[in-house]
Amino acid sequence: MNAPAFAFARRHLLGIEGLSAAEIAAVLDLADSYVGQNRQIDKKGTKLRGRTLINLFFEDSTRTRTSFELAGKRLGVDVINMSVGSSAVKKGETLIDTAMTLNAMRPDVLVVRHPDSGAANLLSQKVDGSVINAGDGKHEHPTQALVDALTIRRRLGRLNGLVVAICGDILHSRVARSNILLLNTMGARVKVIAPPTLVPGLADRLGVEVHHHMRDGLRGADIVMMLRLQTERMRGSYVPSIREYFRFYGLDREKLAVAKPDALIMHPGPMNRGVEIDTEVADDIHRSVIREQVEMGVAVRMAVLDLLSRHLPNYAADGGK
Amino acid sequence: MSGRRVAYLNARLLDPDSGLDAPGNLLSIDGVVAALGPRLFADGVPGDAEVVHCGGRVLAPGLIDMRVFVGEPGAEHKETLASAGQAAVAGGITTIVTMPNTTPPIDDIALVEYISKRGRESSAVRVYPMAAVTVGLAGQRMTEIGLLTQAGAIAFTDGDRSVADGQVMRRALSYGRAFGALLCQYPEEPTLARDGAMNEGEVAMRLGLPGIPGAAETIMLERDLRLVGLTGGRYHAAALSTAASVEALRRAKQQGLPASGAALPHNFALNESAVGEYRTFAKTQPPLRAEEDRRALVDGLADGTIEVICSGHDPQDVESKRQPFEQAAFGAIGLETMLPLALELHHNQELSLLALLGKMTVGPARLLGLPQGRLAPGAPADLVLFDPEQPWRIDEARLISKSKNTPYHERPVQGRVWRTVVAGRQVFPPPRET
Numbered sequence: 001m002n003a004p005a006f007a008f009a010r011r012h013l014l015g016i017e018g019l020s021a022a023e024i025a026a027v028l029d030l031a032d033s034y035v036g037q038n039r040q041i042d043k044k045g046t047k048l049r050g051r052t053l054i055n056l057f058f059e060d061s062t063r064t065r066t067s068f069e070l071a072g073k074r075l076g077v078d079v080i081n082m083s084v085g086s087s088a089v090k091k092g093e094t095l096i097d098t099a100m101t102l103n104a105m106r107p108d109v110l111v112v113r114h115p116d117s118g119a120a121n122l123l124s125q126k127v128d129g130s131v132i133n134a135g136d137g138k139h140e141h142p143t144q145a146l147v148d149a150l151t152i153r154r155r156l157g158r159l160n161g162l163v164v165a166i167c168g169d170i171l172h173s174r175v176a177r178s179n180i181l182l183l184n185t186m187g188a189r190v191k192v193i194a195p196p197t198l199v200p201g202l203a204d205r206l207g208v209e210v211h212h213h214m215r216d217g218l219r220g221a222d223i224v225m226m227l228r229l230q231t232e233r234m235r236g237s238y239v240p241s242i243r244e245y246f247r248f249y250g251l252d253r254e255k256l257a258v259a260k261p262d263a264l265i266m267h268p269g270p271m272n273r274g275v276e277i278d279t280e281v282a283d284d285i286h287r288s289v290i291r292e293q294v295e296m297g298v299a300v301r302m303a304v305l306d307l308l309s310r311h312l313p314n315y316a317a318d319g320g321k
Numbered sequence: 322m323s324g325r326r327v328a329y330l331n332a333r334l335l336d337p338d339s340g341l342d343a344p345g346n347l348l349s350i351d352g353v354v355a356a357l358g359p360r361l362f363a364d365g366v367p368g369d370a371e372v373v374h375c376g377g378r379v380l381a382p383g384l385i386d387m388r389v390f391v392g393e394p395g396a397e398h399k400e401t402l403a404s405a406g407q408a409a410v411a412g413g414i415t416t417i418v419t420m421p422n423t424t425p426p427i428d429d430i431a432l433v434e435y436i437s438k439r440g441r442e443s444s445a446v447r448v449y450p451m452a453a454v455t456v457g458l459a460g461q462r463m464t465e466i467g468l469l470t471q472a473g474a475i476a477f478t479d480g481d482r483s484v485a486d487g488q489v490m491r492r493a494l495s496y497g498r499a500f501g502a503l504l505c506q507y508p509e510e511p512t513l514a515r516d517g518a519m520n521e522g523e524v525a526m527r528l529g530l531p532g533i534p535g536a537a538e539t540i541m542l543e544r545d546l547r548l549v550g551l552t553g554g555r556y557h558a559a560a561l562s563t564a565a566s567v568e569a570l571r572r573a574k575q576q577g578l579p580a581s582g583a584a585l586p587h588n589f590a591l592n593e594s595a596v597g598e599y600r601t602f603a604k605t606q607p608p609l610r611a612e613e614d615r616r617a618l619v620d621g622l623a624d625g626t627i628e629v630i631c632s633g634h635d636p637q638d639v640e641s642k643r644q645p646f647e648q649a650a651f652g653a654i655g656l657e658t659m660l661p662l663a664l665e666l667h668h669n670q671e672l673s674l675l676a677l678l679g680k681m682t683v684g685p686a687r688l689l690g691l692p693q694g695r696l697a698p699g700a701p702a703d704l705v706l707f708d709p710e711q712p713w714r715i716d717e718a719r720l721i722s723k724s725k726n727t728p729y730h731e732r733p734v735q736g737r738v739w740r741t742v743v744a745g746r747q748v749f750p751p752p753r754e755t
Contacts, residue, residue, distance in 0.1 A: 196495040196552070212499035238492060240465040248467050248499070 008307040012124045012131045015140035016181040024182060028150050031296070031303035035154075038074065038298055048309055049076035051108040056098075057134070058084045058114040063269055063294060064134050064144070068111045071301035077109070095119060096126055103127040108312055109305060112136070130308040138172050143301055144268050145178035149186065150296045151289050152223055155264060160187035165217050165259070166208075167193040167249060168227030168276050171200055171238075175268045176227055180206050193217030195249065197238045198229075214248070214255045221259040225266045226251050226277050234275070242275055252278035264289050324351035327745055328366045332375035332706070334358075336382065336696035337679030347380060349702035352744035356698055375706055378739055381678050382694050383415025383703035384660065385685040387505075388559055388583065388631035390480070390652070391417075392723075393439065395424025400636040400723045402436070405656065406444030408722040410741040410749035412657040413705035414632075416693055417446050418685075421453040422480035428453035428464045430472040437473045445748040447703070449475040449689070454484050454493050454504060461486070463493045470500045475689050478505035478559060481606055481635075481651070483541055485511050490545065494554025503688060505557045506545055508566070509607070513537035518647045520593045520608040528599065530646060533608050535563035542566050546573040549580050557688060558582040560633055562607035564617030571626040581688055582621075583629035586662035587653060587728065589618045595728055601642045601649035602728045606635065619671050628684040630677075632659040636724030654722045661734035664709055668735055674709060702745040711737040 007026035016024075037043060053072040055065050065081065072079040082102075093101075095114070102110065109130045112120045117137030124131040135141040153159055164183050170176045170192050183190050190208040192199060193216075203210050211217030218224060229245065239245045256263065265281060265288045273279045282288055329347040334357055336342075345359040348370065366372060386409065392399035400408075402419075409417050419436060421427035427436060433450050440448025452474035456462045466477060477497065483506060484490045494504055514537045519525050521532025542558055546569060549556045561567060561582045570582045587605045592615045595603040603609055621627040635652030642649050663681065666672045686694030693701045717730040741749035 196498045197492050201551075235462060237462065239496070240463050240467075244465040244468050 009311060011308060011311045013142055013304055013308060014120050014124060014131065014133045016142045016145050016178045016185070017140065019182075019185065021185050021187075024146070024149065024185060027146055027300065027303050027307060028153060030306060031146070031150050031299045032154070034299040034302040035296070038295070043074050044076070045074055046076040048072075048305060051077045051309060052106070053077045053079045053109040053111060053305070054102055054107045055079065055081045055111045056102070056113070057082065058112075058119070059135070061113055061134070063297065064113065067294075067297040068132075068134065068301050070298050071305055072109075074298070075302055075305055077305065080107075095122065099123045099126045103129075108309065128313065130312060132304060132308070135174055137174065138177070139174055140178045141174040142178050143297070143304060144175050145182040146300045146304070147293055147297045148179055148225065148266060148268070149182055150300055151266065151293050152264070154296070155289060156222065159183065162188045162222040163191065163220050164188050164223040164225060165191045165193055165221040166225045166227065167214065167217065167251065169198045169229045169233065170194045170203060170227070171198045172230070172233070173227050179225065180208055191217045191221065193249070195239060198233075215258050218255060218259045221263050223264050223266060224251060224256065224259055228268070228270065228272060229276050231272070231275070246275055250274070250276055250278060251281050253281060256281060263287065266290060266293060268293065325745065326350050326367055326370035327373060327702070328362065328370040329373045329375055329380055329704070329706070330362070330366065331377055332380035333377060334696060335379050335675060335678055337675050338683040338695040339697065340675060341696065342675055344377070347696070349745045352702050352746070354696060354698055354700045354702050357696055373706070373740065378706050378708045379674070380696075380704060380706050382682040382696050382700070383705045383741060383743065384413050384681040385416040385418070385689075385691065385694050386414045386632050386634070386656065386659065386681070387418040387629060387685045387689065388420065388585070388633045389417040389656065390420045390422060390635045392636060393423065394435070398723070399638050401443070402439050402448060403443040404721070404723045405634070406446045406448070408654070408656040408720070409446045410743070411721050411738065413660045413707055413738040413741055414656055415446055415703035415705065415741060415743045416449065416691065417656075418449045418451055418475060418689065420478065420480040421451055422458065422482075426453050426458045427451070428456050428458070430465065430468055433469055433472045433474045446743060447693070449473070451476045451478045451480075451505065453477070454479050455489060458482055460484055460489060463489065463496060466493070466497050466502050467500050470502060476503040476505050476557070478507070481507055483507055483509050483511055487544060487548065491548045491552060494548055494556065495552040498552065498554050501555070503555045503557055505559045506541070507559045507606070508538050508541035508545060508561075509533075510537045510541045513540065517608075519596055519604065520610045522593060522611055524593045524596060528596065528646075535565060535610060535614065538563050538607060539565040539569060543569050546570070546578060546580055549573070549578045550576070553579065556580045560585050560588070560607050561618065561621070561627065562588045562610045563614045567617045567621035567626055571621065571624075574626060581629065582627045583631050584618050584622060584627050585631060585633040586655060586659055587633065589615055589622065590662045590665060591615070591728060599646040600728065601644065601646055602653060602726050604646060604649055604651055605653045605728070606633070606651040619666060622666065622680065623672050623676075628680060629688065630659065630663050630680040631685070632656050634722075636722060637726045638724055642726050652726065654720070654724055654727050656722060657720055658715055658727065658729055658734070660707065660738065661713075661715075661736040662729070664736035665734065667709065702742060704742040705738060706740040706742075707736060707738045709736045711735065713737055
């Protein structure tokens, strides 16, 4: 079941940028095998027994943090959760000081979420173990993109040649950035749909088609990915109001009608029902794969932990015995 | 079967859109131009048509005025949509675009629909509301540009205020692109114009009045033009008054930016000397500028840099104007005097009659996406019949507008409206009750 280690010869996962199609496929292949394990009654494995993972979250998160925690535990890893509220950061310690302090405790993996772009990258330069970026500012959220890719691949059998529409706040979304990079690498055609205020002016340089109207952007889509819009961005600064946003950019049956008849609907969560997505569409059991995305989250993170740990300095090829 | 026909005979047909300037006839059926030209009615006028003998006068598309302040709702004692409509048709205007600076300001779907409805019910002209760019005209949060466009807002402006915050303006220009929205800015840097009462210059110095420097306008315009370059949003400078502004707009258009500009008659027919001995009727927005600025505006109109002339009609009651100059309200009325004042440019041989009329017809029509403003089969039969030569003297006592704040009292002008027609029906002179 194991993917060959050479297919993913990295110690950190800081972003999708720079990953090859073969590396992405290696993660997805391995993750596929963990989906089965996660559906058994005994989900507990011991492959990474003895390893320590610290979830270092400088922003609130429920699903990503829980997903990493479960992924670690199902591989036998000892998991510690640190959130900003209880950390020394609030007392004025710098990010690097925190990292050095934690590093002295010899964790094998640091899973980091931080409001500043580039924070995971900075940490990776300072610690001895692996760093996994669980979302840095407006930069990347690589495991979410891998989760989305696995979900699509399991449903449709491939990524190559699919038309994927990503709708919503592209400007501030690390999920969108990672997804665009991954889908382009894997040969999908990406269309982004957003009001002009919520898409970077140079978005076409990322290799996507930019649309400002749902009917143009959704036409012919195999996959419709909705992004969360933070409400503080809707009060007249980027978008005039919630009702206007929902009217022109919220996903409902009428707008979805121009996509392919069996188009899948995805959302990285948490959803704002009635803002970016209509409840009826979000809960459509035939088309919405939103809950499946959450399930795939654990398997993908297990695969990432598994692959990265093979390149830790003290990795033993026999599994640490 | 056949609808209501009106035959206009022996007219000088002027259509700035096609460049037509020829003697001929015109037929409207049910409010729409059906046919026109020198050879129309060669076989005789249809017997069922109402006949209008034009006597060789100019028959042109009815004028479109894209900058009109009305007191409705909130200040009906200054002007209503009905009274503005009466004044407009007397001036040959058949379409007015209203500013959102009312009480409450027009920043919501229901209010846009209200203005459109009141316009239809009570006004002799076609009324199109502009909606506010920012909620409450406060310059902070953008309005629902998409929903307001669907509700009938023809463009967006904060009226007599600038959207001063650069980020707000940038986002509005950018966001508006998705809906093809036109942003009309009154360009004036408010911190430089603060407390100013007239153009900053020698006249202000001698009168001891605080000035509004021309740079206040040009700085805002130049900033906006850079934001247009950044966003690609459609931009219209609602009223220009300085030589430097004309030059800035000229350069922007050479670069291909989607920018346009308008001039008000005040700024090309008068200069700052009209303030004289503290005449508050000459306290206008933009302020009356120096002679070289006035000259540059005329040049900008002549070379096409400025493609719109609008009245900037801004009614103020006696109480608002009978004040020390600094405390008096800004604004001058203009619906009834726009055409003869613009015609001065023709009589002075600055612009051809066709080019001049284009700035009050097809020029604004193109910016606003309106079908009127043209003499062509299928276009609305909104018409003005006028004698461009006939001399008369402006008399504030004979103006129809509810407010009388005109700086042109007793000015001799040339060009008189004989008849104004909206959708094929005579609206001026007021048709006799039957």
